[in-house]
Amino acid sequence: MKTSEPTAMPAAEAVGGREYDAVRDFLYLEARLADESRYLEWEALVEDDMTYWVPRGEGDFDMNRHVSIIADNRSRLRTRIAQLATGKRHSQVPVSAMRRLIGNIEVERLADGALQALSNFVLYELRRSSTGKLEVWPGRVEHRLRRRPDGSFGMYFKKVMLVHGDEALPSLAFII
Structure with missing residues (x-):
């Protein structure tokens, strides 16, 4: 499966005010x-x-040449969501309880007019189905968004850089 990472574009400007709030x-x-x-x-x-x-860690990786934890294009993501939506994905029965905190949000307008948001997160996952263990997933996320004709945002790129992405990880059977 070939995926395409959008080419890096220099940020034209930092975004603030109402647009920052909307992002x-x-x-x-x-x-x-x-x-x-x-x-x-x-x-x-x-x-x-x-x-x-x-990606497998926080380094500078090429998604088409390096091993990734997840590297989904739209078709593969649709399949992943369909599996999760059945409620019968064995690693998520019953569904894990999850909550995440998001902070340090930075928003920039890219040269093509799209918006890039960088943020830190910590996700807490309670695995009810197996151990009852509380897993902690810290990292940094890069979102790339475009305005849709109705004014809402559409997400066309999401990169999740886990702090412990190079370590042995439990099953990642949800949308992180």
């Missing part, structure tokens, strides 16, 4: 929908050219 609100909504396993609603935020990428 922040989008990040909060996206996180809440994922935390609540509302995957079909989460999927509505995604563009047709979406890339969803979790």
